[in-house]
Amino acid sequence: MTPRPVDTVISAARDFLGDRISTNNALREQHSRGEDTTTPTLPDAVAFVATTEEVSRLLTLCHAHGVPVTAFGAGTSLEGHVNPVRAGISLDLSRMTAVLEVNAEDMDCLIEPGVTRQQLNDHLRDQGLFFPVDPGSVCTIGGMCATRASGTNAVRYGTIRENVLGLEVVLADGRVIDTGGRTRKAANGYDLTRLMIGSEGTLGIITKVRLRLHGIPEATSAAVCQFPTLAACVETVITTLLSGIPMARIELLDEVQMGACIAYSKLEGFSPTPTLFLEFHGTPASVEEQARAVEAIAADCGGTGFAWATDEQARKKLWQARHDAYWAAIAMRPGARGIATDVCVPISRLAEALLGAKEDIEASGLIAPIVGHVGDGNFHTVILVDPNDPQEFERAWALDKAIVARGLALGGTCSGEHGVGLGKREFLEQEHGAEALAVMRGIKASLDPKGILNPGKMFRN
Template identity: 80%
Template sequence: MDAVIAAARAFLGDRLSTAQAIREQHSRGEDQTAPTLPDAVAYVETTEEVSRILALCNQHGVPLVAFGAGTSLEGHVNPVRRGISLDLSRMTSILEVNAEDMDCLIEPGVTRQQLNDYLRDQGMFFPVDPGSVCTIGGMCATRASGTNAVRYGTIRENVLGLEVVLADGRVIQTGGRSRKAANGYDLTRLFIGSEGTLGIITRVRLRLHGIPEAQSAAVCQFPDLAAAVNTTIVTMQSGIPVARIELLDADQMRACIRYSKLEGYRATPTLFLEFHGTEAGVREQAEAVEAIALDHGGEGFAWATDAEARSRLWKARHDAYWAAVNLIPGHRGITTDVCVPISRLAEAIVGAKADADALGQTTCIVGHVGDGNFHQVILFDPNDPAALERAWELDRKIVARGLALGGTCSGEHGVGLGKREFLEQEHGAEALALMRTIKSGFDPKGILNPGKIFRN
C-alpha cells in the first residue's frame, strides 16, 4: 500500500490525500452500512491519471473503489477492503455537443443538472433524472433510472458509448455515435450497471432529446393507496404517454407537506404527473388521465403549467427522501427498490404497506410507478440495534413479495452491499456463477470494488 501511495503522489501531488477528514468523506454513501476508511483518496482529472492509478493498484494487488458524488444508497462506494478511493468528481468537462445528431460526450463527474444547464439554450436536454445530485458516471455504474424513465427510458437506453479503463490500466472504447449497431458483444451495456467492478468509466457518450414544445404537471389525491395505484395501472395499460407519474403515500405526503411546505394538499395518497408534447397533445393526455383518476375516486386534479410551479412541485418530489427521514426527529431510513410488472403493482405496494403497518413500522412510499418501481423508506432509531434489525427484516419481506410477483430486488439503485443476499434467489446459481466468471475475466486480481455485488 505504501508503495502505491508514494508512486501516486509522485504524479498527483496533493491530489493524493491520506488526511483523516478526506478519508471519512469517502468512507460511505447515503446508505446505512457501517463506514470503512480507505487508505488514501486520489482526486483524478484525466483518463491518463486513472490509467496510471489502476496499473499501480493492479501491480500491487491494492483494492480500488470509484467515487463520484457519494449519493448511492446500497453501499457501492464503501471501501470495505480499504485501499484507494478514486474520486472522479473533478472530471467535469463537457467535451462535445452534436446538436444535429442530438448526442454529447462528457466526463463522468458531470451531473445531470450541470449538463442540462449547458444544453438549455440549444433546445435539448438529458432526461434521466434520479432525483438526487449524482454524477452521470455514477448513474452509468449503477444503471440509474428516475422520474422520466416511463417515457424516456433509463440510463441504459440513453448511453451510446463509453470510454473505460480496465483493471490493468488499459483504455478501451465501447459503442459509438451511430444509433444502432450489430457487431460483436455489447460491451457498453455490460459496463452499464457493473458498479465499478469491471472497469472505471472515464467518458460517456449520451443520447439527447429535444425540449418538448409544451409541458404540464398535475397533482391528484386519492382516498386510499389502492385507488392511486390502480389509476396508474389503467393509465399505463391505456398507452397514454405520460412523461412522469409518481406515487406518494399518505405518510410520504405528510412528510413532504411538512418538509417542502406543500400548502394546499392533504396527507393522502397522491399522484404527481407530468405531460410532454405539443399543446394539443399535452391537453389530450392530461384529460385522459384525469378521467381515469376520477373513475378511481381521485379528486383535486390541480394543474401547474408555468415553469416555476412545476419546478416547486418536482423539487418536493426530489426531496422526498430527506422529507421522509425528517418525519421522525433523529431517525434514519433504509430505502427499498422493488420493481414489479405493472399488473402486479397494486399487490406489491398495498401488501408492502400492510406488512409495515402490521409491524407498527413507520414507512414512506414514493415510486416511479409508471414503470412498476417503488421505494419504501423504512424509518428506524439508529441508537436502537433492535430497531435496525427490524427494519432490515421488513426490507427482506418487501423484497420477497416483489420477487414472488415476478419482480426484482432493485429497479434502479443497484446491488452494492445492500442487495447481495437476493441475487441468487432472483437469478439462480448458474447465472450468478457466470457473472463471477465475467468479473474474473475483466479483473483477475479482484481489485475493482471488491465485496460488491458478490459476497466474496
C-alpha cells in the same frame, strides 16, 4: 521494515497526482460511505483524478501491487456501493466535469463522468436539448451509469441504459477501451457498453460517457391528484398506461410520504392522502388532451382535486418536493437514518406489491413512507430507524426482506434502479439463479483477476 503495498502505491502516485492523493482523515471519512446505513470503512487514501491517463496510471499501480480501488462520484448511493470495505484507494472522479462534445444535429454528447444531470442540462438548454434521466438527487452521470440508474422520467424516456451510446472505460490493469460509438444502433461484437452499465465499478472505471439526448418538448404540464386509498391511486396508474397515454412521469406518494412532503417542502392546498404527481410532454394541444384524459380516469377511480401546473415555477416546486421526498421522510424522525427499498414489479402486479408492502409496514410497527416511479412498476419505502438501536435495525431489515420477497414472488426484481452494492447481495442468487451468478463471477475474474475493483460488492466473496 517493508512498506505496505498501499503505501508504495500512494508514494508512486504522488509523482503524477501530487497533493491530489491524500491521507487526510476528514477526506477519508467523507469517502467512507454514501447515503446508506452500512458501517463506514476508511480508505487508506483518497485520489482525486482529472484525466483518463491519471486513472490508467493509478490502476496500473494498484493492479501491480494488489491494492483495492473503489470509485467515488457524488457519494449519494443508497446500497453501499462507495464503501471501501477492504480499504485501499477511494478513486474520486468528481473533478472530471468537462462537457467534451455536443452534436446538436445528431442529438448526442460526450462528457466526463463527474458531470451531473443538472450541470449537463444547464449546458444544453440554449441548444433546445436535454438529458432526461432524473434519479432525483444530485449525482454524477458516471455514477448513474455504474448503478444503472433510472428515475422519474423512465416511463417515457427509459433508464440510463437506453440513453448511453458508448463509454470509455479503464480496466483493472490500466488498459483503456471504448465500448461504443455515435450511431444509434450497431450489430457487431459483444455489447460491452451494456456490460459496464450497472457493473458498479467492479469491472472497470468509466472515464467518458457518450449520451443520447432529446429535444426539449414544446409544452410541458404537471398535475397533482389525490385519492382516498392507495388502491385507487394504483388503479389510476394501470388504467392510464393501458389507455396508451404517453406519460412523461407518474409518481406515487402514499399518505405518510405526502404528509412528510407537505411539512418539509411547504406544499399548500394538499392533504396527507395517497397522491399522484403527473407530467405531460408534447405540443400545447396534445398536453391538454393527455391531461384531460388522465383527469377523467382519475375521477372514475375516486381521485379529487386534479390540479394543473403549467407555470414553470409551480412545476419546479412540485417536482422539487418529489425530489426531496427522501429528506422529507428522514425529517419525520430527527436523528433517524433511512433504509431504502427498491422493488420493481410488472405493472399488472403493482397493486399486490404496493398493498402488500403497506401491510408489512403496518405489521412491523415502523415508519416507512412509500414513494415510487409507478409508471414502470418501481417503488421505494424509506424505513426510518434509530442508528443506535440494533433491535430496530433487525426489524427494519426483516421488513426490507419481506418487501423484496413479495416483489420477487410477483416476478419482480430486488432493485429497480439503486443497484446491488452491499445491500442487495443476498438476493442476487434468488433472483438470477446459481448458474447465472457463476457466469457473472467468471466475467469479473476475467476482467479483474486480482479482484481489486470495488471488492466485496455484488458478490459476498
